[in-house]
Amino acid sequence: MSGLSRSPEHARARPVPEQGASTPLAAVETHDLWTTLSRLPAGASEREAVRSELIERHLPLVDRLARRFTPSLTLEDAVQVGSIGLIKAVDGFDPELGHEFVSYAAPKIIGEIRRYLRDAAWLVRAPRRAQELQGAVAQARDDLTQELGRPPTLSEIAGRVGTDPHAVVEVLETFRSREAQHLDHTDAPPAGGAAPVAALAIEERGYLATEVRMDLAQAMSSLDEREREVVRLRFVDKLSQAEIADRIGVSQMQVSRILRRSVDRLRRRMQA
Amino acid sequence: MSVPAPGGPASWPSDVTTLCVPAHPDFVASVRAVVRSTAVVADLAMEDVEELQIAVNEAAALLLPLAGSTRGSGLSARLEVEPGRLCVRLWITGAQPGAAVDRGSLAWMMLSTLDPELQVVEAGDERAIEVSRARSGSSGA
Numbered sequence: 001m002s003g004l005s006r007s008p009e010h011a012r013a014r015p016v017p018e019q020g021a022s023t024p025l026a027a028v029e030t031h032d033l034w035t036t037l038s039r040l041p042a043g044a045s046e047r048e049a050v051r052s053e054l055i056e057r058h059l060p061l062v063d064r065l066a067r068r069f070t071p072s073l074t075l076e077d078a079v080q081v082g083s084i085g086l087i088k089a090v091d092g093f094d095p096e097l098g099h100e101f102v103s104y105a106a107p108k109i110i111g112e113i114r115r116y117l118r119d120a121a122w123l124v125r126a127p128r129r130a131q132e133l134q135g136a137v138a139q140a141r142d143d144l145t146q147e148l149g150r151p152p153t154l155s156e157i158a159g160r161v162g163t164d165p166h167a168v169v170e171v172l173e174t175f176r177s178r179e180a181q182h183l184d185h186t187d188a189p190p191a192g193g194a195a196p197v198a199a200l201a202i203e204e205r206g207y208l209a210t211e212v213r214m215d216l217a218q219a220m221s222s223l224d225e226r227e228r229e230v231v232r233l234r235f236v237d238k239l240s241q242a243e244i245a246d247r248i249g250v251s252q253m254q255v256s257r258i259l260r261r262s263v264d265r266l267r268r269r270m271q272a
Numbered sequence: 273m274s275v276p277a278p279g280g281p282a283s284w285p286s287d288v289t290t291l292c293v294p295a296h297p298d299f300v301a302s303v304r305a306v307v308r309s310t311a312v313v314a315d316l317a318m319e320d321v322e323e324l325q326i327a328v329n330e331a332a333a334l335l336l337p338l339a340g341s342t343r344g345s346g347l348s349a350r351l352e353v354e355p356g357r358l359c360v361r362l363w364i365t366g367a368q369p370g371a372a373v374d375r376g377s378l379a380w381m382m383l384s385t386l387d388p389e390l391q392v393v394e395a396g397d398e399r400a401i402e403v404s405r406a407r408s409g410s411s412g413a
Binding site for chain 1: 326
């Protein structure tokens with residue numbers, strides 16, 4: 001948060017001098033700053049100064065909202081995270097729509113803090129042993145696949161890591177709970193329509209009913225490029241996870257995670 | 273009480289586990305949990321466990337809409353285990369006449385990839401899907 005000073009003075013009413021080229025930003029009405037910001041082209045040198053001024057003026061709002069989340073978070077952490085929401089709100093706000101900035105920004109600030117809390121909560125909830133095991137299991141899985149020339153069994157992985165097979169299988173569920181946090185995240189559809197192309201590849205196999213096709217194209221656009229490739233390789237080309245790992249040059253554990261995350265996200269999108 | 277190591281010689285009193293959960297998506301995780309722990313007994317590969325769990329999700333997604341709204345309706349699961357192999361049958365009862373598993377859906381497409389030999393039963397008011405997985409890399413997988 002460097003560069004952001006949380007001085008409440010910024011939010012106080014200021015005398016409104018006659019505006020002109022030499023008027024300091026601190027003396028300009030907030031409403032006028034929004035108008036200026038919306039008129040300045042991206043990349044204009046004055047734009048950054050106006051944007052920073054708007055962010056600073058609304059930091060007291062972050063302060064106020066952040067207090068709701070103590071003692072779950074320290075006030076300092078909540079403000080830090082909430083400020084990210086504020087910056088996103090300033091960048092996304094369109095004053096011409098006629099809405100109050102505060103009404104627009106508050107949900108974004110709260111949302112940012114809640115997301116942080118949710119992620120932090122995972123770190124607390126996930127059994128420490130499972131967290132520590134993740135790396136060891138992933139490594140053992142890849143090593144044993146190389147050594148044995150086939151996917152290792154749960155007991156073989158457990159033997160290599162020095163733990164119980166039940167602990168190994170629970171690592172899968174740890175991944176699932178950890179990845180839940182990503183489900184709201186949607187990458188922008190890539191240029192070139194890769195998502196519809198991937199959906200088409202599935203469609204061409206004659207699997208899907210007509211009414212599902214449009215939904216699928218839409219759902220596929222919520223996946224990033226690698227996720228779409230993994231879905232296509234597994235469900236259209238019918239490669240095994242090990243073959244996909246070889247093909248795209250990542251570990252089997254990564255393929256598993258990508259596949260599970262993608263399927264979960266497709267399901268949510270298709271049901272939405 | 274000592275617990276024998278998973279994957280050892282099978283001498284179980286029965287090789288079948290059954291459970292019934294409410295016919296609602298919130299309870300599918302319970303079925304997945306049992307699949308996971310039974311997969312340890314079968315000593316499958318991680319890939320198999322992951323894909324069986326996806327298969328359970330997709331099978332449930334196909335069956336639950338057919339379960340009707342009868343209070344108390346359940347989603348049943350039967351897991352049959354042998355060393356290196358696990359078969360999962362999911363079913364609901366109380367399906368309306370003519371209600372069929374949607375074979376034009378994404379769930380069906382994924383399910384039929386995960387187990388090309390999956391079985392579907394549509395008889396009376398029962399609708400069932402059975403998928404099985406043999407340990408990856410073993411013969412007959």
